[in-house]
Amino acid sequence: MTATRLTTILAATLLAAPLAAQEEVNGLKTPAAFESISDETERSVAIFEEMLVVFQHPRCMNCHPAGDTPLQGDDMQPHQPPVVRGASDFGAPGMRCNTCHGAENVAYTTGEGSIPGHEPWQLAPIETAWVGKSPAEICAQIQDEERNRGKTMAELHEHNAEDGLVGWGWHPGEGRTPVPGTQEVFGQLTQAWIDTGAACPQG
Template identity: 50%
Template structure:
């Protein structure tokens, strides 16, 4: 038999075998336990996701419920103008970031914002009140984009991932998001839960969710 014919028959056989092979199983969808609005899943809820990258991405997506909440993004603007309220309106009276993220010299953030909420005046406050650096602007960005920023020392205040965990779990200005004072919706869950999710994300390898993913 000619070599060409042998190759042809072999190719037909391989094609037939491929057609007869059972289709590969699609990945089984992960069913996470439901949580009420305004709450967070615990890291243990993601234990069934065996792939580390997939689990890390899902953990960060859960944590992004906090990162995308008005209590966070209002202080992470891209244009130097803080936002207010749950609707994210521009700060009134008009203010700007200034050179040190603490407002202009004539009207610094701490001119009005004290180390605690002033509920009678309806002015929020916490220790060290200021805007996040422009490198960490989150307003209007996706969880994937925020995740990349959080991991990048050039855009996260030169922090290690361990320092990011510490900042998330214990920083006093971050803590304000769960005790925002008069008429403001608190961030989902608690600071302890948020810190635990960030810690679990780091321990799983700190992979980021895909660009299209939303919490």
């Protein structure tokens, strides 16, 4: 068998390998990458720390600000034009989020970039603010039903794995860096974290 033929077969095998067997997808580790950690609590913490790659990415943090002003860009600058959260996280009367943000991303007609879009488009509730929080604080926060809008762990998994606005982070439109990995892998990490006891890092 020629080297070229062998390379082709190996490449096809890797492409056909089920996601569960891969240890990394687009820069995000999968649960398989943590199987060698024998202590379940240590494995759970390690999985959560990988989930932080998503939680702490600008695509997610920009919509989980500590105050009433959304952030934008990879450098997480205050939203321009200036807008505020509003009473229901959809913006102030007369300047709702959907005034500019439609149901899908829209590329600029001139120049580079795009206006992000999804239906609905809104800020995350202030109770779920992540900016300025430590990994331990974020971990405790997302499990606390008084601060996560009453989500059970099963509902948290569903949110991470299937919610469309969460999924937007992987398809943010021209001019934005997508979140590493895929939403599918993020959902798998969430479930693996839950299955190993949903342990939190210290400090």
